[in-house]
Amino acid sequence: MHADVIIEIPFHDVDTMNIVWHGHYIKYFEIARCKLLDEFQYNYVQMKASGYAWPVIESYVRYVQGIEFQQKIRVRAILKEWENRLKIEYQIFDADSGKRLTKGFTSQVAVNIDTREMCFQSPSVLFERLNAWSAFQPA
Template sequence: MHADVIIEIPFHDVDSMNIVWHGHYLKYFEIARCKLLNEFNYNYVQMKDSGYAWPVIESHVRYVQGIEFQQKIRIRAQLKEWENRLKIEYLIFDAESGRRLTKGYTTQVAVQMQSREMCFQSPPVLFERLNAWSAFLAESH
């Protein structure tokens, strides 16, 4: 289960050396993560409507090669774990050459919004959305 997005690096994301500032990589991960969550209809609005928040509790970025102003990149978000948490892995590639530039991951856990308690297992609504998405993909092939 994955989703890809392509973006062109804006000027306001680069430093004086014309290289993307390291903190913006998490923003690029977020853009791809939202695309992935939209794929199975469980993005942040749907999460909130279902009574759960999913805060990021861990993130990791491995900077392989710098990204420059106006460079087009492809960010792939891939769902790796979902039973007890959402672990999403990311790969960033140069959109033209396909060369890998960065990799990383984020981990999110479900928090019941009313009680503010962390869930030790993903709530049933997540499995319902993933099962519906899997069924849709199977029908379309």
Template sequence: MYADVEIEIPFHDVDRMHVVWHGHYLKYFEIARCALLKKFAYNYMDMQASGYVWPVIESYVRYAQAIAFEDKIRVRAELKEWENRLKIAYTIYAAESGKRLTQGFTCQVAVDIASQSMCLQSPPVLLERLAAWPDFVADS
């Protein structure tokens, strides 16, 4: 249960040394996360339409090797947990060599829009969307 995206690093994402500024890695995670959510038809607009928002409550990035201007990267987002929260793991690879450059994860929880209360379990709509996805294996 994953999605991959390829990105070429633009100039506006790098610092004076032409290395990606550390905060942009979360943006790359977001791009891959959106591709993953789209795969099982529960992107951010679908979430909102179903009565929930899913704020990120935790993020972690482990920088193994610098990424530079014009590098081509592949970002993989992989769904790890879904019963009580969405935990998505990310790995950034060099697109050509496949060398791992960065790893991390984010956690999101459902918040009921009407009551503004955090859900202690993922709402049924998420489980329904996952069950309809052909690649979904509940035992993962």
């Protein structure tokens, strides 16, 4: 399961060398992650309504090539694990050439909002959402 978003790099994301500041890559990952979570209707609003928060506990970025002002990029978020955590991998490509520019991942765990306890297994609501989504996908 994956989702793609296209982003045109705004001026306020680049440094004096016209290259995207390294911290903004996590923001691009977040935009793609929200698109992916929307695919199976379990984005942050639905997470909270189900009684769980899903904080990011780990993030990794491998910078392959710099991204410049006004460059159009395609950010792909791929759901890799969901049984005990949400592990989402990301790839950033130049939207025109298709060349890969960056890759990385994030990990999130479920935390019960009422008790503030971390869950060692993903809650059943996540599996329900994923199963409902997959039932409507073409074979």
